[in-house]
Amino acid sequence: MPETPAAAPAALLTHAQSVSSRIVDDIVTLVGHETSSYDLPALASGLDLLRDLTVQRLGRPDREERHPGGACGDTLTLTYEGTGPGHLALVGHYDTVWPTGTLSGWQQPEPSADGREKLSGPGIFDMKSGLAQGIWALKLARESGTPLPTVTFLFNGDEEIGSLSSRPVIEATAQGVDATLVLEPSAHGAVKTARKGTGIFQVTATGVESHAGLAPEDGASAITALAEFVVAAAAVADPAQGTTINTGLFKGGSGINVVAGHATAGVDIRVSSAAEQARVDAELDAIKVSDPRVRIDIDHAWNRPPMTLGPASVPLLTLAREVARSQGRPSLPDTAVGGASDANFIAALGLPVLCGMGAVGNGAHAKGEYIYPDTIPEQTALVAGMLGGAAEGGAWAGR
Template sequence: MPVPSTSAAAAFSADARIARMVEDVCAWARHESPTGDAAAVDGMMDRLVAGLEGEPVSIERLPGRDGLGGSVIVRAGPTTKVEHALVLSHLDTVHPIGTLEDGLPVRVEGDRIYGPGVYDMKGGAYLALQGFLEVARKGTAKRPMVFLFTPDEEIGSPTTRALIEHLGRDAAAVLVTEPARDGGKIVTCRKGVGRFEVHVEGRPAHSGSRHAEGRNAIHEAARQIAAIEAMTDYDRGITTTVGLIKGGTAMNTIPQHCRFAVDLRVETAADGEALARAILGLSPQRPDFTVTVTGGMNRPTFERTPQVAALYETAVGLAAEIGFALEETVRTGGGSDGNFTAGLGVPTLDGLGIDGDGAHTLEEYGLASSLGPRAMLMARLLETV
């Protein structure tokens, strides 16, 4: 079934429009914006706002804090007091400044657009914005529309979680523009994420003349790490990972301190609570050590509730009208800002961004051919939900 001509989605059928979208995605990718560089992220927000000049939207800028960049809220659609449709995107990336010159230059090779953050998630943020703006121009939104752009998703959204949840509580539906998975599939459930910091303290000593007096914090940390890694249970969808560790001061000194970080992924809230208790309750396995653990569940589980399933079926029907088959992927281990809104019980769809692959690597790319159809889908969702 063709998309009705009165729909904002019809605006994305022209080749010239798609070519312009590719150019703009490349321009966004050329503006490097790693999370930890507040000036770079704010500069990306400046680019976003400059591109909205003359559009029928209102813009609110929120300053950053704790050394991170600020956020932008774009509003459009009817001014009624009914629940709004909320779109979530982040403009920070994992790629450090200099990635353009050292490993991942922006380029178009066939259908692939390469560049830092193209796939995760500037391509998705951009295409969703185009769908949002077309609906705003045509005045076809079913309800008020709110589009939130954040600066810190890649590190767990420490400064924006409260804002996301505040806007989410008043939303009828939340649409998240994280990248598509496995050839264009969207996300209807995600694991919960826990983050912990462990500090092991022993007793320093000279490794030659006073070895027996020392208590090696790195050795005790190794015992703790083995216990943590043993908590992984693939059958229950539980994974524990120690990916960062730091300890010691010199090769000939028994180390007094060792610190490491723990990443936890779980499929259920109950497992999240149980594993968090276990990790927070770690105690020394040998005498004369102290073990201190901080942290907790960073993102709640994103469950495929009946409300999420109903929203997914709506998206499937709209995609069929546009002319492509939409599928959902199996539960993904990665977290997103959609976990926060889904955790509130708000119907949430994720993975609505650009199709492609290579997130967080020097082979990251998005597919130009997915820009038009997925912008259309975003527009139709905003006209429908």
């Protein structure tokens, strides 16, 4: 490969194209091992597989630490010393939303209307393709001969359930590097510079049990009251401001002939600003139900803060666009999306971060999620080119 700085980004793309089938093989290997967020044995062996694959492609890391996740999947950090200045983190989760056993019934999709091949599998889009592409990005950048920063990979196994154990590791890692690239899937090729904040609220209704036939008037139905609450909560949403509220889980009662004394609901909340977060908190607390004998308790569990494109991240976006342009892309758009990721934590600290550096495809969390294999070379080369650019130091002018 050419070693001159001007030629390196374009040569990286050519190299990525030549090894694209090998990158696909690694993606298929990762997808072939299911890693549901709730299956600890599968997560443990899946992380072992991911570590072994990284070592096969890059050799043994200079530093390695496995952080126990307790009730969640472990978090693994692998650091490879660079040949130039700077330190970059590549972050991605290996857990998926899919229950163990989903793979056996999975079907491959037909090509798209324009004939483009699709490749499907549980977690292939969100986000095992990004993991493989990140590993190969460092491999290709190394083989180009250009000076590179130190690179730390962070693989966590609990992102889909809120990064409950990995958040401190993510934040500490991000604070110890110059910038972070999150290998989540792209938005149809665009990088993600803004994401909504998320709340995972648990709402509990405590009523009074009684016999539904003999003495219904003695009871105070927790189910009825909670149903009133979730309808009122839905009205607090303001889609024009980017605020959505979805009750996704509802449980209650002890028997069909018993006025329910207990009920719970799980509520997913998405907001685009801290102001909306405060408004939602206040308005949910103000909801009243018709039967005063039922107590409503709300666990205001804000999981991820809103992410915006802060001043520290602007030079990183500029670098990404420069690399994309040098590799023949006419443009590299950025966008805001409704989903949250581990990039939210990093952005909230005021640190440089870009998200959506991974796969191009569609269908996250949907049966039939897929990637376009023909985009793997350019996405891998983009990250590889940014690693080379990072060693020049220009991306960190904002810190």
